[in-house]
Structure formats: C-alpha cells, structure tokens
Amino acid sequence: MKVFFTVLICKLLRFVGRLIGKGSSFPGQIALKICPDILSRVKLPEFIIAVTGSNGKTSTVEMIAHILMKNGKTVSWNREGSNQIEGVTTLVLSSSTLSGKVKSDILLIESDERFARYTFKYIKPTHYVITNLYRDQLTRNGHPEWVYDAIADSIYDGTQLILNADDPLVSRFGIGRDNVVWFGADKLSTDTENLVSAYNDGAYCPVCKAPMTYSTYHYNHIGHFKCTKCGYKRSDTAYTITAVDLDKGVMEIDGKYQISLALKSLYNIYNILSAYTVARIVGIDGAEIARDMGDYVLKNGRVITFELGNRTGTLLTSKHENSISYDQSLRVASAYKDGCDVLIIVDAVSRKYFTSDVSWLWDIDFDMLNSPNVGEIVLAGKYVNDLGMRFSFTGIPSDKIKLFEDIPEAVDYLDNGSGRYIYAITCFSDKGKFLAKVKGE
Amino acid sequence: MKILHLYYDIMNLYGDYGNVSVLERIITQSKTDCEVVKKSLGDSVDFNDYGFVFIGSGTEKNQKLVLGDFKRLSDGFKEYVEADKPALLTGNSFEMLGKSITDCDGGEHSGLGMFDFTVTEQNKTRMTADAIFTCDFLDRPLVGFVNKCSQIDGITDHAFTVRRGLADNDSCKTEGLKYKNLIGTHLTGPVVVKNPHFAEYLAKQLIGEDINSECLELAKKGYEVTLAELSKDN
Numbered sequence: 001m002k003v004f005f006t007v008l009i010c011k012l013l014r015f016v017g018r019l020i021g022k023g024s025s026f027p028g029q030i031a032l033k034i035c036p037d038i039l040s041r042v043k044l045p046e047f048i049i050a051v052t053g054s055n056g057k058t059s060t061v062e063m064i065a066h067i068l069m070k071n072g073k074t075v076s077w078n079r080e081g082s083n084q085i086e087g088v089t090t091l092v093l094s095s096s097t098l099s100g101k102v103k104s105d106i107l108l109i110e111s112d113e114r115f116a117r118y119t120f121k122y123i124k125p126t127h128y129v130i131t132n133l134y135r136d137q138l139t140r141n142g143h144p145e146w147v148y149d150a151i152a153d154s155i156y157d158g159t160q161l162i163l164n165a166d167d168p169l170v171s172r173f174g175i176g177r178d179n180v181v182w183f184g185a186d187k188l189s190t191d192t193e194n195l196v197s198a199y200n201d202g203a204y205c206p207v208c209k210a211p212m213t214y215s216t217y218h219y220n221h222i223g224h225f226k227c228t229k230c231g232y233k234r235s236d237t238a239y240t241i242t243a244v245d246l247d248k249g250v251m252e253i254d255g256k257y258q259i260s261l262a263l264k265s266l267y268n269i270y271n272i273l274s275a276y277t278v279a280r281i282v283g284i285d286g287a288e289i290a291r292d293m294g295d296y297v298l299k300n301g302r303v304i305t306f307e308l309g310n311r312t313g314t315l316l317t318s319k320h321e322n323s324i325s326y327d328q329s330l331r332v333a334s335a336y337k338d339g340c341d342v343l344i345i346v347d348a349v350s351r352k353y354f355t356s357d358v359s360w361l362w363d364i365d366f367d368m369l370n371s372p373n374v375g376e377i378v379l380a381g382k383y384v385n386d387l388g389m390r391f392s393f394t395g396i397p398s399d400k401i402k403l404f405e406d407i408p409e410a411v412d413y414l415d416n417g418s419g420r421y422i423y424a425i426t427c428f429s430d431k432g433k434f435l436a437k438v439k440g441e
Numbered sequence: 442m443k444i445l446h447l448y449y450d451i452m453n454l455y456g457d458y459g460n461v462s463v464l465e466r467i468i469t470q471s472k473t474d475c476e477v478v479k480k481s482l483g484d485s486v487d488f489n490d491y492g493f494v495f496i497g498s499g500t501e502k503n504q505k506l507v508l509g510d511f512k513r514l515s516d517g518f519k520e521y522v523e524a525d526k527p528a529l530l531t532g533n534s535f536e537m538l539g540k541s542i543t544d545c546d547g548g549e550h551s552g553l554g555m556f557d558f559t560v561t562e563q564n565k566t567r568m569t570a571d572a573i574f575t576c577d578f579l580d581r582p583l584v585g586f587v588n589k590c591s592q593i594d595g596i597t598d599h600a601f602t603v604r605r606g607l608a609d610n611d612s613c614k615t616e617g618l619k620y621k622n623l624i625g626t627h628l629t630g631p632v633v634v635k636n637p638h639f640a641e642y643l644a645k646q647l648i649g650e651d652i653n654s655e656c657l658e659l660a661k662k663g664y665e666v667t668l669a670e671l672s673k674d675n
Contacts, residue, residue, distance in 0.1 A: 135454075142567040142588060143454050145500040149564060203450050209506050356571055356670045357586040358663075359630025362456025382670075385663035389634060392659065393462055403659075 003042070003100040006035040010093035024082040028089030039122030042092060043101040048123060049278055050109045052116050052151060053131030053170070054144075055325060056271040057083070060131060061110040063275035063296055068106055070292045071284050077108035084112050085119045092123065106282070113147050114140075116154035127281060128155065129162040129274050132222070133169045135201070135363060137321045139355045144169055144201065162277055164270060165235045166218055168225045169206045174235065183270075183277045184234070185241035187224070190266060191216045198323065198365045207232045219266055219331070220324050239277040241269055246335065257290035262303050263314075264335075267328045272297070304431075306424070306438040309415045313340075313422030315434070320349050320427040323363035330364070333423040334371040340421040342374055343414060343434070345407060347381030351429035358386040367394045375420060378402045380410035381430060411437040442468055442475045442647060445491040448499070448507050449479040452534050455588065457497025459631030460529065463660075464493065467644040471653040482510045488521035492647050498532020498629045501562060501590065505550055508537045515553045522555070527622040527646045531632055533589060535618060535625025536560045545590075556618065558595035558609075566590070571671050572606025572628060574616055583636045584667045585628035600624055605671055622646060637661045 013027035031038055051061050065077045076095035078087055088109055095102050111119055113133075130151065133144045141147050148169055155161065161177060164170045165184035174180040195202070195217055202221030205212050210229030217223040226233040243252040249261045251269050253276055261268060272293060279289045304315040316329035333342050349355050361383075369377055377400055379387040388403045404410035411434065414422060424434055446461045461477045468475035480486055488494065499507060511518075522528060536542055539552040545564035552560075568589050575582045582604060592610040600617035607627070608616050617626035626632070633640045637657040644652045 138455060138588060139569050139586060140567070142569070142590065143500050145502060146564075146567060146590070198456075199453055200450060204503070209502070354571070355586070356584070356667045357630070358635070358667075359455040359586060362459045362631050362634075382666060383663070385659045385666060386635075389659040389663060390459075392656070393459070393466075 002035050003038065004098050006031050006038050007093050007096050007098055007100055009034060010090060014090060014094050024078070024090045025084070025086040028086035028091075028093070031089050031093055032086065037122065039089060039092060041100060042096055044123065045102050045105055045107050047106040047127065047282060048109070048125045049106060049127045049129070050111050050116070050120065050125035051129040051131065051274075052111045052113045053129075054113065054134040054136040054147070055319070055322065056131050056268075057110045059268065060129065060271045060274050061108060063271065063293065064278050065108055066296045067275060067279045067284065067289055067292045068108075068282060071288065073106055073282070074104040075106045075108050076102060076104040078110050083110045084115045088119050088123070111154075114150050116151055120154045120156065124156050125159050127162055127278065128159050129278060130164065130170050130173060131270065131274055132164055132167045134322065134324045135360070136319070137350070138360065139321060139357050140353065145206075148172070162274065162281070164274070165237050166222045166224070168202050168212065168221065171235060172206045175207070180235070181239070181277060181281065182235045182237045183239040183273050184237040185218050185269070185273075186243075187216045188218060188241065188244050190244055190246060191218055191223070193217070195221065196365065196368070197221065197327065198363050205230060205232055220327060239273060239280060241273050244269060253290065254286060257286055259290055259293050260297060262297050263332065265328055265332045304435070304440065306435070306440055308411065308422065308438045310417055310419055311414070311422055313424055315424045315426070315431060317431055318425050318427060320346060320429060321360045323360055323365075326364040326425065327368065329423070329425045330366065330368040333425070334368045334373055336373050336421060336423070338421060339373055339375060340423050341376040341378065341414065341418075342369060343378045343380065343410060343422060343424040344387060345381045345410070345424070345426035345430045345434055346383040346387055347407060347433060348429045349383070358383050361386060361390040366391055367396070370394060370396045376400055376402060378404065378410050378414060380404045380407050407433045408437050442473045442492045443490055444475065444477045444493045444495065445486065445488070446477050446479045447486070447494060447496045448481050448534070449497075450481050451503050452497045452499035452507060452532070454498050454500065454532065455586075455630035457531060457630060460497070460531070460633040461495050463631070463634045463640055464644055464647070466656050467640060467652055467654055468648055470656055471644070471648060471651060473648050482507070486514050486517065488514075488517040491521075492526070493643070494518070494521065494528040496530045496534040498534055498588070501533070501544065504533050504537065505542070505544070507534075508542070508550060508552065511537055512553065518553070519555055522621055522623045525621050527643060528624070529633070529643065530623070530625045532627060532629040533591065536591065536593065538618070538625060539593070539595070542591075556596065556598070556620070558593050560591050560593050562591045564590065568607055570606040573604040573668070573671050574601035574606065574626070574628070575604055576601045576619075578619070579638055579642055581638050582668070583628065583632065583639060584664065584671055585632045585635055586630060587627045588629050589627050600626055634660055635664060635667065637664055
C-alpha cells in the first residue's frame with residue numbers, strides 16, 4: 001500500500017511539475033520522504049545500466065538510449081540530467097506501474113559521480129560504465145582521487161564494470177574483478193609520443209605511486225600507460241577505436257565500423273565507443289549500432305554554428321573548471337588549417353553555485369593556440385584580467401591578444417568583416433551571453 | 442637567484458605552478474637573473490642554493506608519499522627556515538610541518554615536527570570555499586580558494602584571520618602559519634598571481650626593495666574584481 005501511495009504521489013507531482021515547468025528532482029525528494037527505502041521496494045528490469053565519470057555522461061546516456069530504442073527496446077532514462085538520488089527516484093517511480101514494477105526493458109541512469117554511492121545502495125546496476133576521471137569542478141569535487149573513492153563506494157559485487165582502459169585512474173576500478181569489459185583506443189594517427197598538457201595526472205601510478213611511462217598518448221594523460229614498478233598497465237580492450245581521421249571527421253570501431261563525427265575533434269569518440277560497447281553487451285549487432293550512431297551524430301552533434309556579419313564560426317561548448325574539456329576545444333581551433341580567430345569567454349565560473357576561483361585557467365594548455373592557424377585571440381568576460389594574466393605566461397605574442405570585459409564589445413570587435421573563421425570557446429554558463437549577439441544556425 | 446619548486450609534479454593540483462612563474466617574472470624584469478628549479482621525490486636538494494622555496498597542494502595520498510620523502514630533507518629545510526629565508530607552502534603541503542597527520546582510516550603519520558600542531562583528515566565531506574583572509578604583514582586581504590578535508594589544531598603562529606572561507610578548524614577564526622619568513626596556508630592554486638600585493642611582498646623579500654611589478658597590472662585588476670565578488674553576500 002505504501003508503495004502504491006508513494007508511486008502515485010511521485011507520478012502526480014511529476015505531472016504537475018511538468019505543467020508548471022519545475023525540475024525533476026522534487027517528486028523524488030518527496031517520495032523518499034514518504035518512503036525512504038522506496039527504491040528497494042520496486043521491481044526493477046533485467047538491465048540496469050549506469051553511467052558515471054567526469055566528462056561525457058549526458059552524451060553517452062543519450063546515445064545509448066537512442067540506439068537501444070531504435071532497436072525496439074523500451075528505455076527509461078533521466079533525460080533531463082537530474083542525476084542525484086532524488087532525480088533517479090523520480091525516474092524510477094515515473095516509469096513504474098502503481099504496484100511498483102518498472103515497465104521498461106532497460107533502466108538507464110546517468111549518475112553524478114559523487115552521489116552514486118547513495119543511489120546505488122538501493123538500485124544495484126547490472127552494468128556500470130565509468131567514462132573518465134579528470135580534474136573537474138575541483139571547487140566542489142576536491143580532486144580526481146577523492147572522486148575515485150566516492151565512486152568506489154558505489155560499486156557492489158555482481159555489477160559488471162565497463163571501463164575506459166586508457167584512463168589510468170578509471171582502470172584501477174577493474175583490479176581484482178574478473179568480468180570487466182574494457183573499451184579504449186589503439187594507437188591513433190592523432191596520438192603523440194610525449195604528453196601535451198599543462199600538468200601530468202599520469203606521472204605516478206594510481207596503485208603504487210611509482211613513476212609511469214606511456215607508449216602513446218591519445219590526449220592529456222589518456223593513453224597506453226604502464227607502471228615502472230608494480231606491473232599495473234593498460235588492459236587489452238574488447239571494444240576498440242581502431243582508427244580516427246579528423247580531417248575527414250571519421251572514426252573506426254573494431255576495424256570495421258565507420259562512424260562520422262559531427263565535430264572534427266577527439267572529444268566525442270570515447271562517448272561513442274562507450275555507447276557502442278553498452279549496446280553490444282545488450283546484444284545489438286555492431287553494424288546496426290554503427291548505422292544508428294551515424295544517424296544520431298548527424299542529428300545531435302551538439303555543434304552550434306553562427307554568423308557574425310560576413311564571418312562564420314563554431315561555438316565549442318567547454319566546461320569551465322575542466323581543463324581537459326578546454327584543451328579539447330583548443331586542439332580543434334589550433335588544427336584549423338584555413339586559419340581562424342578564437343574568442344574565449346569566462347564571465348560566470350559556474351551557473352549552479354557561487355565561486356570566483358580561476359585556478360583552473362592555469363591547468364589549461366593555452367599554448368596550443370600558439371599555432372600559425374590561429375590569428376587573433378579575443379578574451380572576454382568578468383574574469384578577462386585573469387585570462388589575460390594566464391595568457392601572458394604562454395608563448396603567444398601579446399599583440400595577438402585582445403581583452404574586453406564586456407562580451408558585446410568583444411563580439412562587436414570581431415564583427416570586422418575579415419571573413420576569417422571564428423571559434424568561440426566558453427561554458428554553458430556563459431554561452432547565452434555570446435549567442436545573444438550573433439546569428440544562430 | 443634560484444627558486445625551488447619542490448614536488449612540482451605531484452603536489453600540483455590546482456595550477457600551483459603559477460606562483461613560482463609569476464615570482465620568476467617579477468624578479469627577472471627587476472634586476473636579477475632568476476631561475477625556477479624543479480625537484481621531486483628522491484631528488485637531492487641543498488636548500489643553501491635557493492632564495493625561495495615553494496610547495497603546492499596534492500591529493501591526500503600524494504601528500505603522505507611526499508611526507509615520507511620530505512623527512513629526508515627535513516634538517517636542511519629547518520635550517521633554511523631558521524635562517525629567515527622565505528618559503529611558501531600552500532594547500533595541504535604545510536600540514537607536513539606539524540607533529541602528525543591522522544588519515545581518514547585513523548592511521549597516524551608523523552610530520553616533520555617543526556611545529557606542534559596536529560592534522561585530522563576525514564573522507565566524508567570535502568570542505569571548499571572561496572576565501573578572504575586578512576593579516577598584519579599585508580595592507581590588503583588575500584583572496585583565494587580553500588579545498589580540503591582536514592582540521593588543524595594547535596597552530597600558535599597564525600598567518601591569517603578569516604573574513605570569509607574556512608579556518609584551521611571549526612572553532613577558530615585563524616588560518617595558516619607564519620613563522621619567520623615561512624608562510625603556510627590552505628589557500629590553493631596560484632594564490633600569488635591572484636594577489637599581486639602578495640607577489641610584491643614576496644619578491645621584495647627575495648631581492649630587496651627595488652622590484653618592477655609592471656607585469657602585475659592585469660593581476661591587480663583581476664584582484665579587484667575577485668575581491669568585490671567575494672565581498673558580496675552570497
């Protein structure tokens with residue numbers, strides 16, 4: 001009776017919430033108040049797939065949902081990205097019958113990496129994808145090892161882990177578990193022999209802390225690592241990116257499936273691979289996945305193009321407080337052979353919480369923009385002085401750099417008829433201020 | 442002039458290297474040649490070679506690893522500090538100088554024993570906050586960010602008073618350590634860049650009165666913006 005009542009209340013609140021445009025956490029929050037163990041009282045489907053990690057959770061979950069639904073599966077997933085326990089509770093109860101049985105074939109959960117331990121206490125995933133662990137929002141998250149410990153507490157026996165073999169910290173979750181499914185990339189044409197990054201989070205072994213070596217770097221500390229002392233090393237992969245051609249914008253999985261990339265960047269290839277891996281585990285044919293993925297990428301590439309006078313450009317949405325996300329965007333701009341100008345905006349560090357911390361600017365490898373492909377670099381926003389200070393410690397000539405505190409002024413400056421391509425790099429929290437001044441796609 | 446950036450590749454969580462980069466620039470643009478020397482685990486160090494020592498913040502595990510190594514250099518570092526030479530230790534690096542650090546599992550790690558304070562870590566809540574600290578050796582407050590999981594008890598030579606942010610522990614209003622010209626604070630990251638008056642203070646300690654701080658112009662503007670932001674009620 002309690003289950004019936006709780007599910008009913010949750011569904012009603014969800015219904016009303018949708019009408020008045022409220023978020024999806026509140027119904028779950030109330031349901032947990034009425035019945036704190038409601039999640040352990042509902043009947044769950046055969047597949048409970050969870051995804052966590054620093055970057056790419058939402059994209060990965062969206063792709064998994066797309067492929068599974070295309071192949072006739074019913075999927076319940078937190079599409080609004082409410083990824084703490086309240087949001088997951090709303091998801092589960094909204095997808096249930098009034099007697100408390102989840103109606104879908106698959107429950108797909110994007111989980112906040114810090115709070116997964118609370119959510120999975122009640123809902124044990126059958127499959128658990130961990131994408132990566134980067135320096136991300138350290139003003140909330142502490143540091144990657146801290147997040148590692150939080151995720152470790154959310155892994156229970158009987159869950160099959162699906163891990164990024166190229167991330168040394170993520171790989172550590174697989175130690176002592178025999179049914180891990182590994183995904184990763186072979187040595188790629190875009191790889192480097194030496195680290196390209198402002199810092200090295202792969203310098204020391206996450207297990208024994210002895211120095212590590214890499215036979216190849218995909219980007220930052222992601223690559224083929226090996227400890228010089230304890231034998232810890234990258235695992236062989238079951239599902240693999242075998243080639244990538246950024247000029248053509250194509251990646252190849254398992255030596256036979258070609259998938260085109262909406263953006264000519266490495267950014268999304270791991271998300272695509274992890275979604276592919278999950279779909280294979282659920283039993284979908286590889287060729288079918290590749291086809292569905294191709295459709296999806298073309299439609300939902302999340303690439304925003306814009307016009308400014310006679311100039312065109314692309315907005316590369318990058319996460320503030322996340323140096324690897326920025327590095328990926330800088331790499332795209334610096335590789336643009338026809339020549340481009342770059343606009344970087346840091347105005348509100350976060351849209352969710354208060355902070356003025358700009359330490360993360362020092363972890364970004366802005367020297368990547370010291371490239372003949374890059375012309376002017378325009379810096380803008382409230383923290384433009386901090387950006388300018390950081391840039392003064394790169395090798396980029398100072399006459400290439402322009403500073404504007406006011407974002408519209410920066411955009412007006414770029415509206416100068418030069419015809420050169422523009423890459424605008426900023427975060428969710430600041431992109432609206434830019435898009436308001438240009439003509440969207 | 443040589444600056445020692447000790448444990449540069451393992452105590453480097455929040456862009457801490459900016460602190461030595463900015464000092465190197467001020468000093469080079471003033472009158473003296475300046476070089477940053479990077480050293481890490483197992484390297485030999487003669488503190489007599491240096492005019493400034495910096496250590497940044499690290500993960501709890503890396504701090505314990507570094508602590509083991511730092512003990513090897515302990516006598517040299519103590520002599521350096523006692524000789525009134527300047528050093529800055531940010532984040533959890535200055536915790537190594539106390540009597541002990543108790544980790545989240547209750548394990549006790551003995552510190553360098555230069556001071557009588559004790560450190561207690563936990564692994565439940567990450568304590569983070571933007572910060573404004575005041576002190577008697579600078580005419581304007583420091584701004585920055587604290588990111589820690591520990592409480593410190595028993596510091597007697599306080600560096601700062603907390604106007605905003607996190608103190609050494611819940612029941613005090615003081616933060617960090619200042620003994621002779623050694624400063625330890627839980628402010629993390631490029632705190633010297635964010636606080637150009639602090640950069641000038643340190644640079645003067647290194648080379649005397651005549652410093653050229655033209656290169657700090659943007660940092661000075663940035664400081665005013667951050668101080669104004671952090672002075673709002675949030």
